[in-house]
Amino acid sequence: MTSRPTTVTTTLRRQRGLTEEAAVAAIDQACRRLRLPTIRAVVAEALETANREQLSYQGFLAELLLAECDDRDRRSTVRRVSAAGFPRNKWIGDFDFDANPNINAATIHTLATGNWIRRGDPLCLIGDSGTGKSHLLIGLGTAAAEKGYRVRYTLATKLVNELVEAADEKQLARTIARYGRVDLLLIDELGYMELDRRGAELLFQVLTEREEKNSVAIASNESFSGWMKTFTDPRLCAAIVDRLTFNGHIIETGTDSYRLAHTRTTVTATP
Structure with missing residues (x-):
């Protein structure tokens, strides 16, 4: 019993x-x-x-x-x-929209709700150094994590190096699958360094794995027309741009460095 x-x-x-x-x-x-x-x-x-x-x-x-x-x-x-692996703490609430009139505050606050992540849309932040790209990238990623999304931040070169090492160790499928599972993948500093064909192809595999399923957000100091400096193969470059812009949100942060302007103001104000 x-x-x-x-x-x-x-x-x-x-x-x-x-x-x-x-x-x-x-x-x-x-x-x-x-x-x-x-x-x-x-x-x-x-x-x-x-x-x-x-x-x-x-x-x-x-x-x-x-x-x-x-x-x-x-x-x-x-x-x-x-x-998520953020290199530093950044929040949308701390961003100085008055310092960069190129960035629409309403657009950023709408993105902070995370609906674009639920749809699997990509996001591209394009602009020169010091214009707030990384702050917005990390801030939007933090907002997404706070709303329950799984987020991962990485530098473009770090991601490519990890993929190359995984391919050499025959762990590529596992690594790509790991990056494919997060709801939002943030890739910072895309365009700062030239990628060889192998690295570009491996990055393309990650983007393809996530296409129309899970969101990718990138920050780049190069306009799309200048991406040939990073992805030297024209067809591969066009395919990557297509993956990152289809149904995507594109925000141009401009060319005037906030950090440089802040430094100049501080120096001028110092007696």
Whole structure:
């Protein structure tokens, strides 16, 4: 015969004889076993609040469970942002739109909602150094991670080097699949260095794996017409541009360096 599971009523009857000290110890032990660190941390304060505000049993339980859920969501967000591999912290809220009139604030805030990622659309940020491309790339990536998307940031040259090493070690399919699983792949500094044909072909495989399924966002200091400096094969260059622009969002950040202007202003203001 199989034993019947212990009912809630039976458990409550069994616990009626617990002293307050024993009950506190039982709650602590149960929270550890069930992996409820937030409830374990706040239960004493929650009990005081419940007594003071005369919460019902249901209200008290709801407060505890909601606190646990909220903290789990927070920890998950922190993990996703950390897993993205951003080189520094950047947020859209910190971007100075007044310093670069080429960038439409409404457009960026719309992108920050993440709907383009849900659709699998690409995004291209094109402009000279110091115009805010990397800030926007990281800021939009952070916003996406905070909304629950899996994000990965990498430099173009680092990605290509990783792909070449994976191909040499016969791990290319696994590496491409890993980059294919994230919801948003951010590729920074595309166009700063020339890629040989092999590296360009491997990058093309990553883009093809993600095409119309998962989003790619790139930042480049070269306009599309100048990408032949990076991808020296004309047909391959055209194919990569096509992958990154079809149904995509293209934002031109201009040619006036914010960093250079800020430096000049600081130097001028220094007595």
